Amino acid sequence: MMGGARAWREGLTTLWLVGPATLAMTVLIFVPVALVAMLSFTDYQFGARTFNWIGLQNFADMVSSPLGRRAIVNTLIYAAVVIPFSIILALLVALGLHRLARRAGWLSNTLRAVYFLPVAATLVAMAIAWQMLLHPTIGPVNTALVALGLPRQDWLSDRGLVLYTLAAIGIWQSVGYNMVLFLAGLSAIPASLYEAATVDGAERPWERFWTVTWPMLGPTTLFVTVITATTAFRVFETVATLTKGGPAFASDTLVYALYREGFVYFKAGYASAITVVFFIFVLLFTALKFRVLESRVHYR
Amino acid sequence: MELRNVRRSFGGTEVLRGISLDVPDGSFTSLLGPSGCGKSTTLRIMAGLDRPDSGQVLMNGEEVSDRSATARNIAMVFQSYALYPHLTVAQNMALPLTMRELSRWQRLPLVGGLHGGTRQTRRAIQARVAAMAAMLDLTDLLGRKPGQLSGGQQQRVAVGRALIREPSVFLLDEPLSNLDAKLRTQMRAELSALHTRTGRSFVYVTHDQTEAISMSDQVALMLEGRIAQIGPPRTLYETPQSRAVAAFIGDHPINLVPVSLAPGQASGAFARCRPIGLTTPRTVVIGLRPEHLYLDPAGPLEGRLVGAEYLGAETVLTLKVAEDVEIRAVAPGDVTPPAPDSPLRLGFAPEHVHVFDADGGERLDLSLERAAA
Structure with missing residues (x-):
């Protein structure tokens, strides 16, 4: 039975290759996720010896309490601002740098590094710089506004403004990363397509963009969107360092609320419920990617 | 345009x-x-x-x-x-x-x-x-x-x-x-x-x-x-206008053989040939397409067979006609090539001979014909 022995050996090899990763995934990801999902139906508190099953009470609390709703709505607003602006800005910057690379390569490379800097830098450290910039009285941003004859703004302590200030910082941070992805996508577009477009009568930059660039960037744009969205939903560092969710929870977000409930108030059950909601957001987005958009952008 | x-x-x-x-x-x-x-x-x-x-x-x-x-x-x-x-x-x-x-x-x-x-x-x-x-x-x-x-x-x-x-x-x-x-x-x-x-x-x-x-x-x-x-x-x-054109065009690479010509007399492998239209001696390159060379017992080119490549419809014969000079000729596929190293003779028509200047490579209005025995 040579064949049987051989199949057995191949099976063993497969197990060797797949086994460790599967085990690690199970122990480190699937089990904790299942535990969190389970905890979200309890009133467990860290350190407590017992807990009670309370069904969907945590979720109901979250949706019914103004604080929980606030965190959800804030996160959605933040994402709705950051996702489009970050993508459009990154695309514009990438298009500019891509064109510039042909005429002045060194300048393009330098600017590319500059745009990428916020990605490489620690956001917590950068937050200190932002705090300085946005300081109500001595910050350069307000100084500039006053010089232009505009009223100064309380960027981080105005309830109506703080979320958008954080969103602006989020955009600033993610544009560089998205730009690098777009640049890679742009350089992969075959030159002959642009030439064909020219021959076919698409001469103006705008026509060339719609005929070739935008459709050819489809897969890149989808990937960038998903990455930006998950990062936006996860916003935490800027909130924790600059506002702590304030003033009056005006900049409270899902992940910051999760941190507060879980690690400050030790309400593990409630924090788990927030995690599950957060997880569902990301899952929905990813499902959207795979189900709806993937087949449309690869043109098969 | x-x-x-x-x-x-x-x-x-x-x-x-x-x-x-x-x-x-x-x-x-x-x-x-x-x-x-x-x-x-x-x-x-x-x-x-x-x-x-x-x-x-x-x-x-x-x-x-x-x-x-x-x-x-x-x-x-x-x-x-x-x-x-x-x-x-x-x-x-x-x-x-x-x-x-x-x-x-x-x-x-x-x-x-x-x-x-x-x-x-x-x-x-x-x-x-x-x-x-x-x-x-x-x-x-x-x-x-x-x-x-x-x-x-x-x-x-x-x-x-x-x-x-x-x-x-x-x-x-x-x-x-x-x-x-x-x-x-x-x-x-x-x-x-x-x-x-x-x-x-x-x-x-x-x-x-x-x-x-x-x-x-x-x-x-x-x-x-x-x-x-x-x-x-x-x-x-x-009528390729230069040696380079002759070398590029043609399914089988053209044979290019440097030869010294004098009025009435060619040399080397073409010793049995006589130039047409030549007035003063000069060194030239003779171009002959393999498909224009045919086996002829009385042909002016004489050599020994060094290789035969059977391609179905045709057979490409490689002959050594002089020291360092090999010439390829295309014979119909049904010709059975003789044993290696056996002597063979090839003939050609004067209108199929291309003559190029040895230095510049431009076409010369010359040809070769078989010298009277």
């Missing part, structure tokens, strides 16, 4: 060293040459995708160097086909028409429909796409995306997209090089038929002499940035 003394350099390397070329209306002109000879650059300059450093590009007698590809109304088929992957076959073929015949506003989705003529124009475009698809046998594929098509089908879509707006000149850049051998032969015939049917000027870039010779009215053989010879395929084959 006409090029006059066109030059083009890329970073100090002169790629085109003065190209002058006339493409008569309705002709099928091939630019033939090895890779790097500048044939694609020439085509791109004709298309308006590149500009000459100096020289003129004329269409119907007008200088068009500064006009874009769109303004020249040329069409081009790219080596990679360059189809738009996000558009269907029908949309790919319609694009040149929508770009030309609809205004910017009419092309916009929804808003475009508000303009009165949009719907009619779109319908007319669809009709023309359908007619073109029928001509190219693409009707069943109109709804597919390029990614779902085979190489030959993509090729046909590219041709359809180029032909649909009735261009003044039709440029093809190595359109068959990505196809397999059988499909290539078939597409060759289809392109020739298409040329006859449309009556447009075709300019065809290729490195494959079979394609150039089988399809063209005129072939421009390009070597190192210059046109080495231009003329009908038969002229290039029968």
Whole structure:
């Protein structure tokens, strides 16, 4: 039975290759996720010896309490601002740098590094710089506004403004990363397509963009969107360092609320419920990617 | 379309060293040459995708160097086909028409429909796409995306997209090089038929002499940035103007043998021959195509057989006719080659002898004939 022995050996090899990763995934990801999902139906508190099953009470609390709703709505607003602006800005910057690379390569490379800097830098450290910039009285941003004859703004302590200030910082941070992805996508577009477009009568930059660039960037744009969205939903560092969710929870977000409930108030059950909601957001987005958009952008 | 003394350099390397070329209306002109000879650059300059450093590009007698590809109304088929992957076959073929015949506003989705003529124009475009698809046998594929098509089908879509707006000149850049051998032969015939049917000027870039010779009215053989010879395929084959042209054209590489000639007397391997038309002694290179040499017991070329390569329809014999001189001859496939090392004699007709200058390589008006015994 040579064949049987051989199949057995191949099976063993497969197990060797797949086994460790599967085990690690199970122990480190699937089990904790299942535990969190389970905890979200309890009133467990860290350190407590017992807990009670309370069904969907945590979720109901979250949706019914103004604080929980606030965190959800804030996160959605933040994402709705950051996702489009970050993508459009990154695309514009990438298009500019891509064109510039042909005429002045060194300048393009330098600017590319500059745009990428916020990605490489620690956001917590950068937050200190932002705090300085946005300081109500001595910050350069307000100084500039006053010089232009505009009223100064309380960027981080105005309830109506703080979320958008954080969103602006989020955009600033993610544009560089998205730009690098777009640049890679742009350089992969075959030159002959642009030439064909020219021959076919698409001469103006705008026509060339719609005929070739935008459709050819489809897969890149989808990937960038998903990455930006998950990062936006996860916003935490800027909130924790600059506002702590304030003033009056005006900049409270899902992940910051999760941190507060879980690690400050030790309400593990409630924090788990927030995690599950957060997880569902990301899952929905990813499902959207795979189900709806993937087949449309690869043109098969 | 006409090029006059066109030059083009890329970073100090002169790629085109003065190209002058006339493409008569309705002709099928091939630019033939090895890779790097500048044939694609020439085509791109004709298309308006590149500009000459100096020289003129004329269409119907007008200088068009500064006009874009769109303004020249040329069409081009790219080596990679360059189809738009996000558009269907029908949309790919319609694009040149929508770009030309609809205004910017009419092309916009929804808003475009508000303009009165949009719907009619779109319908007319669809009709023309359908007619073109029928001509190219693409009707069943109109709804597919390029990614779902085979190489030959993509090729046909590219041709359809180029032909649909009735261009003044039709440029093809190595359109068959990505196809397999059988499909290539078939597409060759289809392109020739298409040329006859449309009556447009075709300019065809290729490195494959079979394609150039089988399809063209005129072939421009390009070597190192210059046109080495231009003329009908038969002229290039029968009277190559230089040694380099003779060496490039022909399925079997031509035999080139350096020989010293004196009036009435040739030397070396050709000792039994007599030059025709020679007045003063000179050193030349004799060119003889393998297919023009035949086995002849009384032939003037004598040698020993060193190799025989059987190819089915023919057998290529390699003879050693002198120290360091080997000559290849093509015999019909049914000839049984003699044993290796056996002596053989070859004959040839004087009109098949090409004589080139030993230094410059230009063609000399000389020939060889068998000396009287």
